[in-house]
Amino acid sequence: MNKIFAISNVVLLEMYRRKDFYVLFIVTALITAVMGSVTFFKDAEIVRYLKAICLFLIWASSLFIAIGATARQIPAERESRTIFPLMAKPVSRAQILLGKFLGCWLACGVALVIFYAFFGCVAAAREHQWPLANYFQAWAMHWAMLAIVVAMTLLGSLVLTAVSSNITITFIATVAILLVGRYLHKVALAMSEPSATMLTGLYYVIPHLELFDLRDLIIHDWPLVPWSVWSIALVYAAAYTALLLLLSWLVFRKKALQ
Amino acid sequence: MKTTRSYVLLLLLLVVLCSGLAANVDCWYMGWPGNHESSFNPLEVMIGEGQKLFAGSFYREADVYYHSGYYPTIFDNQEAFKTAHMAEDTGAVASHNQGDEAGFMGPPLDFFDAFNRYFIPNRHTHLDEGGPTDDLSKSGEVREILPWLKISSDLDPENVQTYVVTAYWLRTRMGKVAEGEQVLREGLRYNPNNPQLLYELGRVYFENYHDLRRARNIWEAALGSWEQQMAGKPDSVKFSFDNKFIVEQLQTHLALLEETAGNFSAAIAHLEQAKLVSPAPDRLQKQIDELKQKLAAPANVPAAAPH
Numbered sequence: 001m002n003k004i005f006a007i008s009n010v011v012l013l014e015m016y017r018r019k020d021f022y023v024l025f026i027v028t029a030l031i032t033a034v035m036g037s038v039t040f041f042k043d044a045e046i047v048r049y050l051k052a053i054c055l056f057l058i059w060a061s062s063l064f065i066a067i068g069a070t071a072r073q074i075p076a077e078r079e080s081r082t083i084f085p086l087m088a089k090p091v092s093r094a095q096i097l098l099g100k101f102l103g104c105w106l107a108c109g110v111a112l113v114i115f116y117a118f119f120g121c122v123a124a125a126r127e128h129q130w131p132l133a134n135y136f137q138a139w140a141m142h143w144a145m146l147a148i149v150v151a152m153t154l155l156g157s158l159v160l161t162a163v164s165s166n167i168t169i170t171f172i173a174t175v176a177i178l179l180v181g182r183y184l185h186k187v188a189l190a191m192s193e194p195s196a197t198m199l200t201g202l203y204y205v206i207p208h209l210e211l212f213d214l215r216d217l218i219i220h221d222w223p224l225v226p227w228s229v230w231s232i233a234l235v236y237a238a239a240y241t242a243l244l245l246l247l248s249w250l251v252f253r254k255k256a257l258q
Numbered sequence: 259m260k261t262t263r264s265y266v267l268l269l270l271l272l273v274v275l276c277s278g279l280a281a282n283v284d285c286w287y288m289g290w291p292g293n294h295e296s297s298f299n300p301l302e303v304m305i306g307e308g309q310k311l312f313a314g315s316f317y318r319e320a321d322v323y324y325h326s327g328y329y330p331t332i333f334d335n336q337e338a339f340k341t342a343h344m345a346e347d348t349g350a351v352a353s354h355n356q357g358d359e360a361g362f363m364g365p366p367l368d369f370f371d372a373f374n375r376y377f378i379p380n381r382h383t384h385l386d387e388g389g390p391t392d393d394l395s396k397s398g399e400v401r402e403i404l405p406w407l408k409i410s411s412d413l414d415p416e417n418v419q420t421y422v423v424t425a426y427w428l429r430t431r432m433g434k435v436a437e438g439e440q441v442l443r444e445g446l447r448y449n450p451n452n453p454q455l456l457y458e459l460g461r462v463y464f465e466n467y468h469d470l471r472r473a474r475n476i477w478e479a480a481l482g483s484w485e486q487q488m489a490g491k492p493d494s495v496k497f498s499f500d501n502k503f504i505v506e507q508l509q510t511h512l513a514l515l516e517e518t519a520g521n522f523s524a525a526i527a528h529l530e531q532a533k534l535v536s537p538a539p540d541r542l543q544k545q546i547d548e549l550k551q552k553l554a555a556p557a558n559v560p561a562a563a564p565h
Contacts (some may be wrong), residue, residue: 040405041428043435046403048323064553141377182374183333185367208370216379220326229376 003091009105015069021111024061031057032122047126048219054122055215058115059142059244060081063174065145070104070153071166093252101154101245101248108146112139131221137230138214144237145212149174152207160250177209189244207240264326281431286516313414320344320406320423326389327379331361338362343384344403346427350458352503382504383543388430400431421445422458453487460511477512482503502535505527509535510542522553
Protein backbone atom coordinates (compact mmCIF):
# COMPACT_ATOMS: atom_id res chain seq x y z
CA MET A 1 0.00 0.00 0.00
CA ASN A 2 2.90 2.35 0.83
CA LYS A 3 4.27 1.87 -2.67
CA ILE A 4 0.93 2.82 -4.18
CA PHE A 5 0.80 5.95 -2.05
CA ALA A 6 4.38 6.82 -2.98
CA ILE A 7 3.55 6.63 -6.70
CA SER A 8 0.32 8.56 -6.20
CA ASN A 9 2.26 11.21 -4.29
CA VAL A 10 4.57 11.69 -7.26
CA VAL A 11 1.54 12.05 -9.55
CA LEU A 12 0.00 14.58 -7.16
CA LEU A 13 3.21 16.62 -7.12
CA GLU A 14 3.32 16.56 -10.90
CA MET A 15 -0.28 17.74 -11.11
CA TYR A 16 0.49 20.48 -8.59
CA ARG A 17 3.24 21.78 -10.88
CA ARG A 18 1.15 21.68 -13.99
CA LYS A 19 -0.76 24.84 -14.98
CA ASP A 20 -4.00 23.16 -16.14
CA PHE A 21 -5.91 23.54 -12.90
CA TYR A 22 -4.88 27.14 -12.29
CA VAL A 23 -5.84 28.23 -15.79
CA LEU A 24 -9.20 26.43 -15.64
CA PHE A 25 -9.96 27.81 -12.20
CA ILE A 26 -9.15 31.37 -13.26
CA VAL A 27 -11.27 31.01 -16.42
CA THR A 28 -14.18 29.62 -14.34
CA ALA A 29 -13.86 32.41 -11.79
CA LEU A 30 -13.61 35.10 -14.47
CA ILE A 31 -16.60 33.91 -16.49
CA THR A 32 -18.67 33.50 -13.32
CA ALA A 33 -17.68 36.96 -12.13
CA VAL A 34 -18.58 38.55 -15.46
CA MET A 35 -21.94 36.76 -15.56
CA GLY A 36 -22.55 37.64 -11.94
CA SER A 37 -22.00 41.32 -12.63
CA VAL A 38 -25.06 41.36 -14.89
CA THR A 39 -28.31 42.35 -13.17
CA PHE A 40 -31.74 41.68 -14.58
CA PHE A 41 -34.59 44.07 -13.78
CA LYS A 42 -32.61 45.51 -10.86
CA ASP A 43 -33.03 42.27 -8.92
CA ALA A 44 -29.89 41.23 -7.07
CA GLU A 45 -31.38 37.97 -5.79
CA ILE A 46 -31.55 36.17 -9.14
CA VAL A 47 -28.97 33.43 -8.74
CA ARG A 48 -29.92 30.18 -10.47
CA TYR A 49 -28.60 31.13 -13.89
CA LEU A 50 -25.28 31.94 -12.25
CA LYS A 51 -25.24 28.63 -10.37
CA ALA A 52 -25.96 26.81 -13.64
CA ILE A 53 -23.12 28.54 -15.49
CA CYS A 54 -20.66 28.05 -12.64
CA LEU A 55 -21.51 24.36 -12.22
CA PHE A 56 -21.29 23.77 -15.96
CA LEU A 57 -17.80 25.31 -15.99
CA ILE A 58 -16.80 23.21 -12.98
CA TRP A 59 -17.97 20.02 -14.69
CA ALA A 60 -16.22 20.89 -17.95
CA SER A 61 -13.01 21.84 -16.11
CA SER A 62 -13.03 18.68 -14.01
CA LEU A 63 -13.39 16.52 -17.11
CA PHE A 64 -10.49 18.34 -18.78
CA ILE A 65 -8.31 17.92 -15.70
CA ALA A 66 -9.20 14.25 -15.14
CA ILE A 67 -8.92 13.09 -18.74
CA GLY A 68 -6.01 15.35 -19.73
CA ALA A 69 -3.86 14.43 -16.75
CA THR A 70 -4.59 10.71 -16.68
CA ALA A 71 -4.15 10.15 -20.41
CA ARG A 72 -0.52 11.35 -20.21
CA GLN A 73 0.57 9.31 -17.20
CA ILE A 74 1.74 5.99 -18.67
CA PRO A 75 2.56 7.18 -22.24
CA ALA A 76 4.76 9.94 -20.80
CA GLU A 77 6.60 7.44 -18.58
CA ARG A 78 7.16 5.19 -21.58
CA GLU A 79 8.20 8.00 -23.87
CA SER A 80 10.74 9.45 -21.44
CA ARG A 81 11.79 5.90 -20.47
CA THR A 82 11.36 6.70 -16.77
CA ILE A 83 9.14 3.66 -16.52
CA PHE A 84 12.21 1.39 -16.59
CA PRO A 85 13.88 2.74 -13.43
CA LEU A 86 10.43 2.63 -11.85
CA MET A 87 9.95 -1.01 -12.84
CA ALA A 88 13.45 -1.81 -11.60
CA LYS A 89 12.24 -0.96 -8.11
CA PRO A 90 10.31 -3.59 -6.14
CA VAL A 91 6.90 -2.51 -7.39
CA SER A 92 4.47 -4.57 -9.41
CA ARG A 93 2.65 -3.33 -12.50
CA ALA A 94 -0.61 -3.45 -10.55
CA GLN A 95 0.87 -1.12 -7.94
CA ILE A 96 2.05 1.31 -10.61
CA LEU A 97 -1.41 1.30 -12.14
CA LEU A 98 -3.14 1.81 -8.81
CA GLY A 99 -0.66 4.52 -7.83
CA LYS A 100 -1.27 6.38 -11.07
CA PHE A 101 -5.03 6.04 -10.63
CA LEU A 102 -4.98 7.16 -7.02
CA GLY A 103 -2.75 10.15 -7.77
CA CYS A 104 -4.96 11.40 -10.58
CA TRP A 105 -8.16 10.77 -8.67
CA LEU A 106 -6.91 12.51 -5.51
CA ALA A 107 -5.75 15.46 -7.58
CA CYS A 108 -9.24 15.68 -9.08
CA GLY A 109 -10.75 15.53 -5.58
CA VAL A 110 -8.57 18.40 -4.35
CA ALA A 111 -9.41 20.45 -7.45
CA LEU A 112 -13.11 19.75 -6.91
CA VAL A 113 -12.94 20.88 -3.28
CA ILE A 114 -11.56 24.24 -4.44
CA PHE A 115 -14.09 24.51 -7.26
CA TYR A 116 -17.04 23.67 -5.00
CA ALA A 117 -15.83 26.05 -2.29
CA PHE A 118 -15.77 28.80 -4.91
CA PHE A 119 -19.24 27.78 -6.09
CA GLY A 120 -20.54 27.81 -2.52
CA CYS A 121 -19.19 31.34 -2.01
CA VAL A 122 -20.76 32.58 -5.26
CA ALA A 123 -24.15 31.04 -4.39
CA ALA A 124 -24.04 32.22 -0.78
CA ALA A 125 -23.25 35.78 -1.87
CA ARG A 126 -26.69 35.96 -3.46
CA GLU A 127 -28.76 33.31 -1.68
CA HIS A 128 -27.42 33.96 1.82
CA GLN A 129 -27.53 30.27 2.70
CA TRP A 130 -25.10 27.33 2.87
CA PRO A 131 -26.78 24.01 2.03
CA LEU A 132 -23.55 22.20 2.97
CA ALA A 133 -25.06 18.71 2.98
CA ASN A 134 -26.35 19.21 -0.56
CA TYR A 135 -22.97 20.50 -1.71
CA PHE A 136 -21.23 17.56 -0.04
CA GLN A 137 -23.51 15.08 -1.81
CA ALA A 138 -22.91 16.80 -5.16
CA TRP A 139 -19.14 16.97 -4.62
CA ALA A 140 -18.88 13.31 -3.57
CA MET A 141 -20.99 12.14 -6.52
CA HIS A 142 -18.93 14.26 -8.88
CA TRP A 143 -15.71 12.84 -7.47
CA ALA A 144 -17.06 9.28 -7.70
CA MET A 145 -17.95 9.89 -11.33
CA LEU A 146 -14.41 11.12 -11.95
CA ALA A 147 -13.07 7.85 -10.52
CA ILE A 148 -14.81 6.01 -13.35
CA VAL A 149 -13.57 8.55 -15.90
CA VAL A 150 -9.98 8.35 -14.61
CA ALA A 151 -10.07 4.52 -14.69
CA MET A 152 -11.57 4.63 -18.19
CA THR A 153 -8.84 7.02 -19.38
CA LEU A 154 -6.15 4.84 -17.82
CA LEU A 155 -7.49 1.86 -19.73
CA GLY A 156 -7.60 3.96 -22.89
CA SER A 157 -3.97 5.00 -22.43
CA LEU A 158 -2.99 1.33 -22.45
CA VAL A 159 -5.15 0.32 -25.39
CA LEU A 160 -4.79 3.34 -27.68
CA THR A 161 -1.42 4.32 -29.04
CA ALA A 162 -1.66 8.12 -29.15
CA VAL A 163 -2.47 10.35 -26.16
CA SER A 164 -4.55 12.67 -28.34
CA SER A 165 -6.80 9.86 -29.58
CA ASN A 166 -7.29 8.59 -26.02
CA ILE A 167 -8.24 12.07 -24.81
CA THR A 168 -10.64 12.59 -27.72
CA ILE A 169 -12.32 9.19 -27.51
CA THR A 170 -12.68 9.24 -23.71
CA PHE A 171 -14.00 12.79 -23.76
CA ILE A 172 -16.57 12.03 -26.46
CA ALA A 173 -17.66 8.82 -24.72
CA THR A 174 -18.01 10.60 -21.36
CA VAL A 175 -20.00 13.50 -22.77
CA ALA A 176 -22.20 11.15 -24.82
CA ILE A 177 -23.01 9.05 -21.74
CA LEU A 178 -23.76 12.18 -19.74
CA LEU A 179 -26.07 13.53 -22.43
CA VAL A 180 -27.92 10.48 -23.75
CA GLY A 181 -26.98 7.53 -21.54
CA ARG A 182 -30.23 7.85 -19.60
CA TYR A 183 -32.40 7.57 -22.72
CA LEU A 184 -30.78 4.67 -24.60
CA HIS A 185 -33.31 2.10 -23.42
CA LYS A 186 -36.23 4.39 -24.30
CA VAL A 187 -34.79 4.95 -27.78
CA ALA A 188 -34.16 1.22 -28.18
CA LEU A 189 -37.83 0.44 -27.54
CA ALA A 190 -38.78 2.43 -30.63
CA MET A 191 -36.23 0.64 -32.84
CA SER A 192 -36.46 -2.58 -34.79
CA GLU A 193 -34.35 -5.69 -34.20
CA PRO A 194 -31.41 -6.34 -34.00
CA SER A 195 -30.48 -2.71 -33.32
CA ALA A 196 -32.99 -2.54 -30.43
CA THR A 197 -31.30 -5.42 -28.59
CA MET A 198 -27.84 -4.04 -29.31
CA LEU A 199 -28.74 -0.62 -27.98
CA THR A 200 -30.42 -2.11 -24.92
CA GLY A 201 -27.28 -4.17 -24.32
CA LEU A 202 -25.16 -1.05 -24.60
CA TYR A 203 -27.47 0.69 -22.12
CA TYR A 204 -26.81 -1.99 -19.51
CA VAL A 205 -23.06 -2.19 -20.19
CA ILE A 206 -22.04 1.48 -20.10
CA PRO A 207 -21.24 3.15 -16.80
CA HIS A 208 -24.18 5.46 -16.11
CA LEU A 209 -22.20 8.60 -15.40
CA GLU A 210 -25.35 10.73 -15.60
CA LEU A 211 -26.43 9.26 -12.24
CA PHE A 212 -23.73 11.33 -10.58
CA ASP A 213 -24.82 14.64 -12.06
CA LEU A 214 -26.68 16.42 -9.26
CA ARG A 215 -26.44 19.85 -10.87
CA ASP A 216 -30.18 20.25 -11.41
CA LEU A 217 -30.89 19.42 -7.78
CA ILE A 218 -28.33 21.98 -6.60
CA ILE A 219 -29.33 24.71 -9.03
CA HIS A 220 -33.05 24.47 -8.26
CA ASP A 221 -32.71 23.89 -4.51
CA TRP A 222 -34.20 20.41 -4.42
CA PRO A 223 -33.99 18.50 -1.14
CA LEU A 224 -31.21 16.02 -0.36
CA VAL A 225 -31.03 12.67 -2.14
CA PRO A 226 -31.76 9.94 0.48
CA TRP A 227 -28.40 8.97 1.96
CA SER A 228 -29.06 5.26 1.38
CA VAL A 229 -29.64 5.85 -2.34
CA TRP A 230 -26.62 8.13 -2.47
CA SER A 231 -24.48 5.41 -0.90
CA ILE A 232 -25.66 2.83 -3.44
CA ALA A 233 -24.59 5.19 -6.23
CA LEU A 234 -21.13 5.45 -4.68
CA VAL A 235 -20.89 1.65 -4.46
CA TYR A 236 -21.91 1.49 -8.13
CA ALA A 237 -19.08 3.91 -9.00
CA ALA A 238 -16.61 1.90 -6.93
CA ALA A 239 -17.64 -1.32 -8.68
CA TYR A 240 -17.25 0.18 -12.13
CA THR A 241 -13.91 1.74 -11.24
CA ALA A 242 -12.66 -1.61 -9.92
CA LEU A 243 -13.81 -3.35 -13.10
CA LEU A 244 -12.06 -0.82 -15.33
CA LEU A 245 -8.88 -1.00 -13.25
CA LEU A 246 -8.95 -4.78 -13.45
CA LEU A 247 -9.24 -4.57 -17.24
CA SER A 248 -6.38 -2.06 -17.30
CA TRP A 249 -4.22 -4.40 -15.24
CA LEU A 250 -5.02 -7.32 -17.55
CA VAL A 251 -3.81 -5.23 -20.49
CA PHE A 252 -0.83 -3.71 -18.66
CA ARG A 253 0.62 -6.89 -17.15
CA LYS A 254 1.32 -8.39 -20.60
CA LYS A 255 2.15 -5.14 -22.38
CA ALA A 256 5.59 -4.66 -23.87
CA LEU A 257 6.97 -1.39 -22.61
CA GLN A 258 9.34 -0.65 -25.46
CA MET B 259 16.75 48.40 -35.25
CA LYS B 260 16.00 50.88 -37.95
CA THR B 261 14.44 48.12 -40.06
CA THR B 262 12.19 46.97 -37.19
CA ARG B 263 11.05 50.53 -36.63
CA SER B 264 10.29 50.91 -40.32
CA TYR B 265 8.22 47.72 -40.29
CA VAL B 266 6.26 48.84 -37.22
CA LEU B 267 5.58 52.22 -38.82
CA LEU B 268 4.57 50.54 -42.05
CA LEU B 269 2.23 48.25 -40.12
CA LEU B 270 0.71 51.22 -38.33
CA LEU B 271 0.25 53.00 -41.64
CA LEU B 272 -1.55 49.96 -43.04
CA VAL B 273 -3.80 49.70 -39.96
CA VAL B 274 -4.72 53.39 -40.28
CA LEU B 275 -5.37 53.02 -43.99
CA CYS B 276 -7.52 49.92 -43.53
CA SER B 277 -9.53 51.47 -40.68
CA GLY B 278 -10.09 54.64 -42.69
CA LEU B 279 -11.18 52.66 -45.72
CA ALA B 280 -13.50 50.45 -43.63
CA ALA B 281 -15.10 53.50 -42.00
CA ASN B 282 -15.56 55.12 -45.39
CA VAL B 283 -17.12 52.00 -46.93
CA ASP B 284 -19.32 51.52 -43.85
CA CYS B 285 -20.69 55.09 -44.19
CA TRP B 286 -21.43 54.46 -47.84
CA TYR B 287 -23.04 51.06 -47.05
CA MET B 288 -25.33 52.57 -44.42
CA GLY B 289 -26.67 55.06 -46.93
CA TRP B 290 -26.85 52.57 -49.79
CA PRO B 291 -30.46 51.82 -50.88
CA GLY B 292 -29.66 48.13 -51.31
CA ASN B 293 -28.82 47.74 -47.63
CA HIS B 294 -31.56 45.63 -46.02
CA GLU B 295 -30.00 45.36 -42.57
CA SER B 296 -32.56 46.28 -39.91
CA SER B 297 -29.91 46.77 -37.26
CA PHE B 298 -26.17 46.82 -36.86
CA ASN B 299 -26.15 44.53 -33.87
CA PRO B 300 -23.00 42.36 -34.32
CA LEU B 301 -24.90 39.23 -33.22
CA GLU B 302 -27.58 39.84 -35.84
CA VAL B 303 -24.98 40.43 -38.52
CA MET B 304 -23.21 37.18 -37.60
CA ILE B 305 -26.06 34.71 -37.11
CA GLY B 306 -29.03 36.56 -38.63
CA GLU B 307 -32.28 34.62 -38.37
CA GLY B 308 -30.47 31.95 -36.36
CA GLN B 309 -31.00 34.24 -33.37
CA LYS B 310 -34.63 33.14 -33.28
CA LEU B 311 -33.57 29.54 -32.73
CA PHE B 312 -31.46 30.57 -29.77
CA ALA B 313 -34.27 32.82 -28.53
CA GLY B 314 -36.68 29.86 -28.61
CA SER B 315 -34.19 27.77 -26.72
CA PHE B 316 -33.77 30.42 -24.00
CA TYR B 317 -37.55 30.84 -23.77
CA ARG B 318 -37.83 27.10 -23.19
CA GLU B 319 -35.04 27.31 -20.61
CA ALA B 320 -37.12 29.88 -18.70
CA ASP B 321 -39.96 27.34 -18.57
CA VAL B 322 -37.49 24.67 -17.40
CA TYR B 323 -36.56 26.99 -14.53
CA TYR B 324 -40.26 27.64 -13.87
CA HIS B 325 -40.51 23.88 -13.23
CA SER B 326 -37.27 23.79 -11.22
CA GLY B 327 -35.71 21.48 -13.80
CA TYR B 328 -38.57 18.96 -14.05
CA TYR B 329 -39.10 19.18 -17.80
CA PRO B 330 -39.46 16.77 -20.73
CA THR B 331 -36.55 16.27 -23.11
CA ILE B 332 -36.88 15.32 -26.76
CA PHE B 333 -37.01 11.70 -25.61
CA ASP B 334 -40.06 12.28 -23.38
CA ASN B 335 -43.74 12.90 -24.07
CA GLN B 336 -44.06 16.67 -24.60
CA GLU B 337 -47.83 16.86 -25.21
CA ALA B 338 -48.46 18.59 -21.89
CA PHE B 339 -45.71 21.15 -22.52
CA LYS B 340 -46.55 22.46 -25.99
CA THR B 341 -47.37 25.84 -24.51
CA ALA B 342 -44.97 27.00 -21.82
CA HIS B 343 -46.70 26.75 -18.44
CA MET B 344 -45.17 30.04 -17.33
CA ALA B 345 -47.04 31.64 -20.28
CA GLU B 346 -50.23 29.64 -19.78
CA ASP B 347 -50.41 30.74 -16.13
CA THR B 348 -50.41 34.41 -17.12
CA GLY B 349 -53.89 33.98 -18.61
CA ALA B 350 -52.77 35.95 -21.65
CA VAL B 351 -51.67 33.02 -23.80
CA ALA B 352 -53.90 30.30 -25.23
CA SER B 353 -52.97 26.81 -24.06
CA HIS B 354 -52.34 23.98 -26.53
CA ASN B 355 -51.40 21.53 -23.80
CA GLN B 356 -53.00 18.17 -23.25
CA GLY B 357 -52.07 15.02 -21.39
CA ASP B 358 -50.42 14.37 -18.06
CA GLU B 359 -47.99 17.11 -17.16
CA ALA B 360 -46.84 15.32 -14.01
CA GLY B 361 -46.10 11.95 -15.56
CA PHE B 362 -44.36 12.71 -18.84
CA MET B 363 -41.56 10.32 -17.90
CA GLY B 364 -43.95 7.38 -17.75
CA PRO B 365 -43.33 4.39 -15.48
CA PRO B 366 -39.66 3.41 -15.01
CA LEU B 367 -38.46 1.13 -17.80
CA ASP B 368 -35.82 -0.69 -15.75
CA PHE B 369 -33.82 -0.61 -12.55
CA PHE B 370 -31.44 2.12 -13.78
CA ASP B 371 -34.33 4.30 -14.90
CA ALA B 372 -36.03 3.96 -11.50
CA PHE B 373 -32.76 4.55 -9.64
CA ASN B 374 -31.88 7.52 -11.84
CA ARG B 375 -35.03 9.38 -10.83
CA TYR B 376 -33.63 9.96 -7.34
CA PHE B 377 -30.89 12.12 -8.85
CA ILE B 378 -32.96 14.40 -11.05
CA PRO B 379 -35.92 16.71 -10.39
CA ASN B 380 -38.75 14.19 -10.18
CA ARG B 381 -41.91 16.11 -9.28
CA HIS B 382 -44.05 18.61 -11.17
CA THR B 383 -43.91 21.98 -9.42
CA HIS B 384 -44.18 25.64 -10.42
CA LEU B 385 -41.89 28.31 -9.03
CA ASP B 386 -44.77 30.68 -8.31
CA GLU B 387 -46.18 28.02 -5.98
CA GLY B 388 -42.93 27.68 -4.07
CA GLY B 389 -41.14 25.20 -6.34
CA PRO B 390 -39.76 22.00 -4.78
CA THR B 391 -40.34 23.33 -1.25
CA ASP B 392 -44.10 23.85 -1.86
CA ASP B 393 -43.72 26.95 0.31
CA LEU B 394 -46.10 29.57 -1.08
CA SER B 395 -44.19 32.34 0.68
CA LYS B 396 -41.37 31.64 -1.78
CA SER B 397 -43.46 32.50 -4.84
CA GLY B 398 -41.07 35.41 -5.51
CA GLU B 399 -38.55 32.84 -6.70
CA VAL B 400 -40.29 33.00 -10.04
CA ARG B 401 -37.74 35.78 -10.60
CA GLU B 402 -35.32 33.02 -11.65
CA ILE B 403 -36.98 32.75 -15.06
CA LEU B 404 -36.33 36.41 -15.87
CA PRO B 405 -32.70 36.23 -17.12
CA TRP B 406 -33.65 33.67 -19.77
CA LEU B 407 -36.68 35.69 -20.84
CA LYS B 408 -34.58 38.84 -21.11
CA ILE B 409 -32.00 37.11 -23.31
CA SER B 410 -34.78 35.58 -25.40
CA SER B 411 -36.46 38.94 -26.01
CA ASP B 412 -33.11 40.52 -26.87
CA LEU B 413 -32.46 37.83 -29.47
CA ASP B 414 -35.98 37.77 -30.91
CA PRO B 415 -37.77 41.07 -30.26
CA GLU B 416 -40.69 39.95 -32.43
CA ASN B 417 -41.74 37.16 -30.07
CA VAL B 418 -44.64 38.83 -28.28
CA GLN B 419 -45.13 36.07 -25.69
CA THR B 420 -41.73 36.77 -24.13
CA TYR B 421 -42.74 40.34 -23.23
CA VAL B 422 -46.17 39.27 -21.98
CA VAL B 423 -44.73 36.57 -19.71
CA THR B 424 -41.93 38.81 -18.40
CA ALA B 425 -44.29 41.68 -17.65
CA TYR B 426 -46.87 39.45 -15.97
CA TRP B 427 -44.42 37.88 -13.51
CA LEU B 428 -42.67 41.17 -12.84
CA ARG B 429 -45.90 42.90 -11.83
CA THR B 430 -47.75 40.06 -10.11
CA ARG B 431 -45.14 38.22 -8.08
CA MET B 432 -42.31 40.69 -7.77
CA GLY B 433 -44.30 43.89 -7.36
CA LYS B 434 -42.33 45.59 -10.14
CA VAL B 435 -45.23 47.16 -11.99
CA ALA B 436 -43.21 49.98 -13.56
CA GLU B 437 -40.63 47.51 -14.90
CA GLY B 438 -43.42 45.30 -16.22
CA GLU B 439 -44.98 48.24 -18.03
CA GLN B 440 -41.60 49.19 -19.44
CA VAL B 441 -41.13 45.67 -20.82
CA LEU B 442 -44.51 45.84 -22.55
CA ARG B 443 -43.74 49.25 -24.03
CA GLU B 444 -40.44 47.91 -25.33
CA GLY B 445 -42.37 45.04 -26.90
CA LEU B 446 -44.76 47.51 -28.50
CA ARG B 447 -41.81 49.39 -29.99
CA TYR B 448 -40.84 46.25 -31.91
CA ASN B 449 -44.41 45.04 -32.47
CA PRO B 450 -46.56 48.17 -32.84
CA ASN B 451 -50.27 47.79 -31.98
CA ASN B 452 -49.94 44.10 -31.17
CA PRO B 453 -53.28 43.07 -29.57
CA GLN B 454 -51.68 40.66 -27.10
CA LEU B 455 -49.24 43.28 -25.82
CA LEU B 456 -51.98 45.90 -25.64
CA TYR B 457 -54.19 43.45 -23.74
CA GLU B 458 -51.46 42.88 -21.16
CA LEU B 459 -50.74 46.63 -20.95
CA GLY B 460 -54.45 47.21 -20.33
CA ARG B 461 -54.28 44.73 -17.47
CA VAL B 462 -51.43 46.73 -15.94
CA TYR B 463 -53.63 49.85 -15.95
CA PHE B 464 -56.74 47.98 -14.80
CA GLU B 465 -55.32 45.65 -12.17
CA ASN B 466 -52.34 47.63 -10.85
CA TYR B 467 -52.98 51.33 -11.52
CA HIS B 468 -56.81 50.98 -11.34
CA ASP B 469 -56.99 53.52 -14.16
CA LEU B 470 -60.22 52.39 -15.85
CA ARG B 471 -60.21 55.09 -18.52
CA ARG B 472 -56.75 54.26 -19.86
CA ALA B 473 -57.34 50.52 -19.53
CA ARG B 474 -60.53 50.89 -21.59
CA ASN B 475 -58.73 52.94 -24.24
CA ILE B 476 -55.93 50.42 -24.51
CA TRP B 477 -58.23 47.41 -24.75
CA GLU B 478 -60.43 49.12 -27.33
CA ALA B 479 -57.29 49.99 -29.28
CA ALA B 480 -56.26 46.31 -29.06
CA LEU B 481 -59.63 45.22 -30.46
CA GLY B 482 -59.40 47.82 -33.22
CA SER B 483 -55.88 46.70 -34.05
CA TRP B 484 -56.97 43.06 -34.14
CA GLU B 485 -59.83 43.87 -36.52
CA GLN B 486 -57.46 45.86 -38.72
CA GLN B 487 -54.96 43.00 -38.82
CA MET B 488 -57.67 40.44 -39.61
CA ALA B 489 -59.36 42.48 -42.34
CA GLY B 490 -59.50 40.47 -45.53
CA LYS B 491 -58.14 37.32 -43.93
CA PRO B 492 -60.03 34.01 -44.27
CA ASP B 493 -62.19 32.83 -41.37
CA SER B 494 -59.81 29.93 -40.69
CA VAL B 495 -57.14 32.48 -39.75
CA LYS B 496 -59.48 35.06 -38.25
CA PHE B 497 -61.10 32.55 -35.93
CA SER B 498 -58.08 30.40 -35.18
CA PHE B 499 -57.75 29.12 -31.62
CA ASP B 500 -55.22 31.79 -30.62
CA ASN B 501 -57.17 34.65 -32.20
CA LYS B 502 -60.45 33.60 -30.60
CA PHE B 503 -58.68 33.40 -27.25
CA ILE B 504 -57.31 36.95 -27.37
CA VAL B 505 -60.65 38.39 -28.56
CA GLU B 506 -62.49 36.58 -25.79
CA GLN B 507 -60.00 37.84 -23.21
CA LEU B 508 -60.28 41.42 -24.45
CA GLN B 509 -64.10 41.35 -24.53
CA THR B 510 -64.48 39.72 -21.11
CA HIS B 511 -62.00 42.12 -19.54
CA LEU B 512 -63.77 45.09 -21.13
CA ALA B 513 -67.01 43.68 -19.72
CA LEU B 514 -65.43 43.41 -16.27
CA LEU B 515 -64.13 46.97 -16.56
CA GLU B 516 -67.57 48.30 -17.56
CA GLU B 517 -69.19 46.36 -14.75
CA THR B 518 -66.71 47.87 -12.31
CA ALA B 519 -67.53 51.30 -13.71
CA GLY B 520 -71.25 50.58 -13.36
CA ASN B 521 -71.93 50.53 -17.10
CA PHE B 522 -73.93 47.30 -17.11
CA SER B 523 -75.38 47.62 -20.60
CA ALA B 524 -71.88 48.11 -22.07
CA ALA B 525 -70.67 45.14 -20.06
CA ILE B 526 -73.51 43.00 -21.46
CA ALA B 527 -72.63 44.09 -25.01
CA HIS B 528 -69.00 43.03 -24.50
CA LEU B 529 -70.03 39.68 -23.03
CA GLU B 530 -72.33 39.09 -26.01
CA GLN B 531 -69.32 39.62 -28.27
CA ALA B 532 -67.18 37.35 -26.14
CA LYS B 533 -69.85 34.64 -26.34
CA LEU B 534 -69.39 34.44 -30.10
CA VAL B 535 -65.80 33.24 -29.77
CA SER B 536 -65.83 31.58 -26.39
CA PRO B 537 -65.41 27.80 -25.95
CA ALA B 538 -67.73 28.10 -22.90
CA PRO B 539 -70.63 30.38 -23.95
CA ASP B 540 -72.94 29.03 -21.20
CA ARG B 541 -70.71 30.48 -18.50
CA LEU B 542 -70.79 33.87 -20.21
CA GLN B 543 -74.59 33.67 -20.66
CA LYS B 544 -74.89 33.15 -16.93
CA GLN B 545 -72.87 36.31 -16.36
CA ILE B 546 -75.04 38.19 -18.87
CA ASP B 547 -78.19 37.08 -17.03
CA GLU B 548 -76.76 38.28 -13.73
CA LEU B 549 -75.90 41.64 -15.23
CA LYS B 550 -79.35 41.95 -16.73
CA GLN B 551 -80.83 41.37 -13.30
CA LYS B 552 -78.59 44.09 -11.88
CA LEU B 553 -79.62 46.40 -14.71
CA ALA B 554 -83.30 45.75 -14.01
CA ALA B 555 -82.87 46.45 -10.30
CA PRO B 556 -84.24 49.89 -9.22
CA ALA B 557 -81.00 51.33 -7.82
CA ASN B 558 -77.74 50.54 -9.60
CA VAL B 559 -74.86 51.32 -7.34
CA PRO B 560 -71.54 51.17 -9.20
CA ALA B 561 -68.89 49.02 -7.51
CA ALA B 562 -66.23 51.66 -8.10
CA ALA B 563 -66.28 55.06 -9.68
CA PRO B 564 -64.29 55.47 -12.92
CA HIS B 565 -61.14 57.52 -12.69
